[in-house]
Amino acid sequence: GQQLNQSPQSMFIQEGEDVSMNCTSSSIFNTWLWYKQDPGEGPVLLIALYKAGELTSNGRLTAQFGITRKDSFLNISASIPSDVGIYFCAGRLSGAGSYQLTFGKGTKLSVIP
Amino acid sequence: KAGVTQTPRYLIKTRGQQVTLSCSPISGHRSVSWYQQTPGQGLQFLFEYFSETQRNKGNFPGRFSGRQFSNSRSEMNVSTLELGDSALYLCASSLQPNTEAFFGQGTRLTVV
Numbered sequence: 218g219q220q221l222n223q224s225p226q227s228m229f230i231q232e233g234e235d236v237s238m239n240c241t242s243s244s245i246f247n248t249w250l251w252y253k254q255d256p257g258e259g260p261v262l263l264i265a266l267y268k269a270g271e272l273t274s275n276g277r278l279t280a281q282f283g284i285t286r287k288d289s290f291l292n293i294s295a296s297i298p299s300d301v302g303i304y305f306c307a308g309r310l311s312g313a314g315s316y317q318l319t320f321g322k323g324t325k326l327s328v329i330p
Numbered sequence: 331k332a333g334v335t336q337t338p339r340y341l342i343k344t345r346g347q348q349v350t351l352s353c354s355p356i357s358g359h360r361s362v363s364w365y366q367q368t369p370g371q372g373l374q375f376l377f378e379y380f381s382e383t384q385r386n387k388g389n390f391p392g393r394f395s396g397r398q399f400s401n402s403r404s405e406m407n408v409s410t411l412e413l414g415d416s417a418l419y420l421c422a423s424s425l426q427p428n429t430e431a432f433f434g435q436g437t438r439l440t441v442v
Contacts, residue, residue: 250431259334259420259433260373305373309428315386316427317363320373 220244223306223321230296231329238304238324239290246308249282249289250318254303263304264291296328332357334423334434342440348409351437355402355423362404363431364396367418376419379404380427411441 223240230236240249248267252260264275266282266289273280279292289308293300303325307318335354343349355362364376375388379398396406402423408415418438422431 248428252433257438259336259435262430262432265430307373307431315378316361316424317375317378317386317388318365318373318422318431319375320365322372 221306221308221319221321223324225324226322227325227327229327229329232296232298234296236293236296236300236326237290238306239288240306240308240321241288242308242319243287244308244310245286246310246319247286248309249280250307250309251278251280251289251291252305252307254305254323260305293326296326298328298330301326301328334421334432336419336421336434336437338437339435340438340440342442343411345411345413345441347411348407349411349439350405350407351419351421351439353404353406353421353423353434355404355421356425356432359423359425359432360402361424361427361429362398362402363422363424364404364406365420365422366390367420367436368416373420376406378427385427408439413441415439416441 220243251263254260264280271282277294303323306321337352361380363378366374377396378386382398393409398404418436420436421434
């Protein structure tokens with residue numbers, strides 16, 4: 218089945234710094250989604266990407282759909298304490314009647330004030 | 331616009347019992363998927379429903395089942411609970427199967 222490698226597993230950064238995380242896949246995906254999850258809550262959708270090469274921003278967040286369709290990255294600029302949480306990438310391989318999401322293991326972000 | 335609603339939020343069950351979890355998708359959304367989240371395995375796909383039809387099922391034993399109703403609400407059932415079934419069960423709804431998926435807060439199931 219599809220495998221998603223998300224890195225880094227965890228990050229400790231100073232408030233105000235920029236953050237970058239990425240996901241790579243052994244398979245080609247048609248959709249990449251990025252989520253943030255706080256403890257005890259469900260994942261919250263941050264950015265959705267549907268086309269190879271697509272670059273999309275949501276406030277201080279920017280994500281790109283890799284040209285090979287096997288990777289995606291998420292950047293957070295000027296981090297603030299409320300950015301703390303676990304960030305997940307998810308890929309969707311549409312076709313064969315299934316639209317399930319395959320998730321990375323997550324990147325745990327800690328922001329030091 | 332209300333988000334995805336999952337009930338109950340927390341549940342404690344004994345080994346061998348069965349449990350039913352409920353998910354009400356965002357109004358107008360017809361696609362519902364279920365995921366199991368554990369610290370060791372991360373987010374694992376359980377089922378996918380669209381217009382009351384199960385389109386796909388993940389690699390879980392037959393004790394895990396689900397269904398979707400005509401109003402798009404979905405339920406999942408786990409029979410003969412095992413300790414390893416303790417997890418956060420998440421439901422996601424989409425307008426169409428290939429559009430953005432929005433998650434509920436999840437149901438935290440603890441099997442003792």
